Amino acid sequence: MTKLEALGPVLGRAGVDALWVSDPAGVRWLSGFSSAEDGKVLVTSQGATLYTDSRYTVQAAEESSLPQHIARPPATYEHAAGTLRGLRVGFEAESLTVAELEDLRVAWPDSTLVPLRGLLGGLRAIKTADEVAAIRAAQALADEVYAEVRPLIRAGVRELDIAAEIETRLRRAGAESAFDLIVASGPNGAKPHGHASARVIEDGDLVTVDMGAKLRGYNSDMTRTVAVGTPSAEMKRVYNAVLEAEEAAVRAIKPGVRAADLDKLARDILTGHGLGEAFAHSLGHGVGLEVHEAPGLRGSSQDVLEAGMVITIEPGAYLPGVGGVRIEDLVLVTEDGYEVLSHAAKEPV
Known part of the structure; x- marks a missing residue:
């Protein structure tokens, strides 16, 4: 079973349709991207996407098998908005800053943002x-x-x-x-x-x-x-x-x-x-x-x-x-x- 396959039932039990991963350990675990502090991962029922910026275009392509979108916020958030319309989107309450949460609410007005704790920790254990x-x-x-x-x-x-x-x-x-x-x-x-x-x-x-x-x-x-x-x-x-x-x-x-x-x-x-x-x-x-x-x-x-x-x-x-x-x-x-x-x-x- 792949990591994404293992994550699917966990999202279901948490009552969300998608997950915005901002914790660097989670980003690296899912993507293999070693500069995970400058990356995010969006997980939906369709798969996962690695988001990072142009400093890492070559590195991300070499290290990660996930599809990648190269952009800085707010373009990062805008790219995901259409995919997330009408969905319940979980986010890691322990790693997302208040400022970032406010930015997500502005960029994803048609999504419901749900704070989650320790979601990936059990899988990563x-x-x-x-x-x-x-x-x-x-x-x-x-x-x-x-x-x-x-x-x-x-x-x-x-x-x-x-x-x-x-x-x-x-x-x-x-x-x-x-x-x-x-x-x-x-x-x-x-x-x-x-x-x-x-x-x-x-x-x-x-x-x-x-x-x-x-x-x-x-x-x-x-x-x-x-x-x-x-x-x-x-x-x-x-x-x-x-x-x-x-x-x-x-x-x-x-x-x-x-x-x-x-x-x-x-x-x-x-x-x-x-x-x-x-x-x-x-x-x-x-x-x-x-x-x-x-x-x-x-x-x-x-x-x-x-x-x-x-x-x-x-x-x-x-x-x-x-x-x-x-x-x-x-x-x-x-x-x-x-x-x-x-x-x-x-x-x-």
Whole structure:
């Protein structure tokens, strides 16, 4: 089944006849156009059309199999007006600006515009074989770069220097950092999203490295926490508790498992170690064209795992003023279980 064939019933359930796709991840998913931030896709019962401007005439023709219309707004909207007359047209409420919505209302006065949320997210959560291969390649590169940089993580080196090495090596390999990577040492490790700073790594620190590669549009995501010298007994205990929770959650992955139950499994283990309140975020998330996408692995999630999903498992424990630990693997849900895609070593502490 093609992506457009899969989308048809979804539009029907949403009560719309057409869909105006403005979110770059959705545009790329449907069209293959890599400059998706400067594109839109219109989906109707007759098919789909990629809209972009003359800067991308050659690129769009090379990358996308969809029919294309090259024009800037308002000509873009006017071109679609006749096709959409009398139809209910869904739009992505989370990505369309108020100004763009006003422009659509002016250009399509005979259409009914319907705000929709998360329409493509569920479809995009199940990866095709090509998408899995792309994510696998991005993670393999991240593993390679991490292995090259790991010996540089030592006392006397700044967090910023480690981050710069990772970013430079990703760039040289033809990729880029999937997000603002995290290198957090010592007490900075208590910040789940603390970015690399000028702090100098000290003997006895735990250092958390959260990194991913973006390669040909697809992302990877993993975290390792490593020891420099000999950490305190308390931080050793925290590390081993987080590792236990992470590995238990990974082992529980299979189709049909509720995402919320995975979160509870890891959280209960950390609670048993007296670290429940130190686990300050959800267990994980889907990864693909976006670093954070469906499914969501949090306690309130209604998502159920299906084969083809690529997810992270990343429990953590954060002690303000002391330090923190996060361990994260990238995992493919298979027909009968799981496959861990991240192969960077998890070092004993």
